[in-house]
Amino acid sequence: MPSTMSPLRYPGGKTQLYSFICNSLEQNNVDGTYIEPFAGGAGLPIKLLVNNKVKRVWINDFDKSIYSIWYSILHYPSDLKNLINSVPFDYSGSSHSDDDNLKYWNEIKLLHDKKKSNPLSILNAFSTLMLNRLNVSGIINGGPIGGKLQNKTKIYVRFNKKTLCKKIDVINKLKDRIKLTNLDAIKMISSIPNEVSNKSNTFIFFDPPYFKQGKNLYMSFFNYNDHKTLASKIMRQDYELNWIVTYDKSDEISILYKNLKNKYEYFISYSANNKNRGKAPEFLFASENTKIESYENIILE
Structure with missing residues (x-):
């Protein structure tokens, strides 16, 4: 790929x-x-x-949620990166239990349900991005990677804080050449x-x-x-x-x-x-x- x-x-x-x-x-x-x-x-x-x-x-x-990600990258990159860095796990592992990680996923899902109608909300952007990284095939309405048992694959295997933040920085530097509409x-x-x-x-x-x-x-x-x-x-x-x-x-x-x-x-x-x-x-x-x-x-x- x-x-x-x-x-x-x-x-x-x-x-x-x-x-x-x-x-x-x-x-x-x-x-x-x-x-x-x-x-x-x-x-x-x-x-x-x-x-x-x-x-x-x-x-x-x-889509208001997808738009909110691009809007936040162009206008609030530091805030978005801070939220990403606050997540209690990374692709390299987690110090929390599988149950705790799934609880976090449920909290993110609830946050997304609450904020998804606001295209300018950074919490919409953050929760949408998280579900995209944590869900099977990146499908926002899908289930978590590894399922509810987490016995083969872990929910965080596609979530790399450093790489995500780097991509946000690269895109933000190009903002004067990007027209974004909803x-x-x-x-x-x-x-x-x-x-x-x-x-x-x-x-x-x-x-x-x-x-x-x-x-x-x-x-x-x-x-x-x-x-x-x-x-x-x-x-x-x-x-x-x-x-x-x-x-x-x-x-x-x-x-x-x-x-x-x-x-x-x-x-x-x-x-x-x-x-x-x-x-x-x-x-x-x-x-x-x-x-x-x-x-x-x-x-x-």
Whole structure:
């Protein structure tokens, strides 16, 4: 698995596409603005910024809890790091009993339930980040790593204080090049042409919630009508804008994007795919004027 510069573990995160996206940016002569309307863990845009592949990124997430993490990283990094460092265990071990650690997890879950409606709350950010690091596959609504018995794997194996704080510092130093919003992605799309200074020097990566498993993986997910409305909005985008869309493979999504010229299938593996680990088929769609090609381990078919 590729390393990610995001503090979040995200089901279906697209860091694996980094080299492919870099090549796509070069193919389309884009080094200006990179946009993710469904940013989630935002591993790709952060890595693009760190490596100076683009001048600026626009990350958006409609989920109040996910947004709160990014907001706190950009505005209250020290407070967030202090909360992280106050946690009574780390990936290296714990001086407390398994029962005490699970009690702490329950307290974090209760805190999240209380604060999750406030996108500006640092306690929302902290509790969401903790559940992401402590839960199976990073699923916020999921159960703790190791289960209630903690007899094989411990709850803290994915929680590294030092690494998390370092990532927060790296991202915060880039804050002047990051635009962060908490918008409904469907409504956001129509505003993009007016928000970017150079449409041809802009690249948009739409990575919506999964069609089949979205409700099981994310706190904010789409129903069929949402996916249909999104497809219609995307395909009416300004011709000058470069964009791609990725989706889990399904007949319904194939029909929604059937009129596109650039339709492909590629394969990628995901940790949350417990029953079928390995290669999971995905769709990749692109605007007519966006040049894309197979690159490294990403083969378009």
